[in-house]
Amino acid sequence: MGDHEVEALLRVADSCLVLAQRLTGWCGHAPALEEDIALANVALDVLGQARGLLTRAGELEAAGRDEDALAYLRDAPDFRNLLLVEQPNGDFAHTMLRQFLFDAWAVELWPELASSTDPVIAGIAGKAAKEAAYHLRHSAGWVERLGDGTDESHRRMLASLEDLWPYAGEAFLDDDVDRAAAEAGLAPLPSSLLAGWRARVEAVLTESTLPVPPDPWWQRGGRQGRHTEQLTRLLAEMQVVHRAYPGARW
């Protein structure tokens, strides 16, 4: 198994892991108890997906790193997540729009990964596909409710859209790593997921009385290890206990 394949796997695994960490930040802070529980539940699913993929990436890498070593002992430039998921939570509208843009990608990605030539990845993806569909139902529902809600909720959703939209397209930009993984049958080519994502996002934004922004120059680099400063802060919090007490056991 070549480095390219491990790298391609980390791009998905890290996106799930970083999003899970962001969502966990809502625990005890969401606007209603039901939503607090919902965000924690989504975080748990996405974290479970990340754990499975990180474990597999460690096995394929064959350098003796397990899921904990990959999650807790890498620095920001070693992370391969989408820039979208490292963006701070902002308000509830911001978090829900980020989630929706992610979920709309995930429901395209997982069914494709479910036919990966790697049976372990296919197994993880088969479960994740069902979970992502449920998450999308929740996040799309909130984008619609807030977009087509009060003047205030519409204003906040619009501001979130302006803020997050430039990060939305990175998931669909191919590079040599992606092409190698696609050739090996390990993962789909990112650009092949764009049409389905776009159709769904446009439909939901329109239903939400939100404009579909024109394509900007998509912010990019997260999948190659070039991140915004937001990731460093997130990792500092996520990794501090593990690094302060290396090898500690309950």
Add this chain to the structure above:
Amino acid sequence: MSSPRDTVRDAWDLLGQVPDPELPTVSVVDLGIAREVAVDGQRVVVTITPTYSGCPAMREIEHDVRAALAGRFAVVEVRIVLSPPWTTDWITPQGRARLTRSGIAPPGVRLLPLLTGDRPAACPRCGSATVEELSGFGSTACKALWRCLACREPFDYVKAH
């Protein structure tokens, strides 16, 4: 001397007494989490499957399965498999009845996929079909929170998955 078939049945019987940590009114067999049992002499291999990717109870289930079989078999091996992915279709009729008796609606009717979801067939307390969703997420990964419009009681619902 018991036959191999008897020992397999023994293993299933013991597994049937292992409660799910988060839904203790049903067993890991009722929920379809215990998928396979293979016995070779004094060695038993149990295959289990997680309900959701992030199910935090998985390690506890593995521990409980091991503990339940340890008195009967010298070697207990627990294998975790993801594929085929767990579905609520594997919950047994007995499991569904037990859920209902404890006030939890079993998985109901699947509507069209994705944005429409699924709904419980009836309120587990009064049997009324006039129910509405309060929240798509509940106290565990596998449940949602609904309420009955007839008896006005809220109830947990195991989502069709």
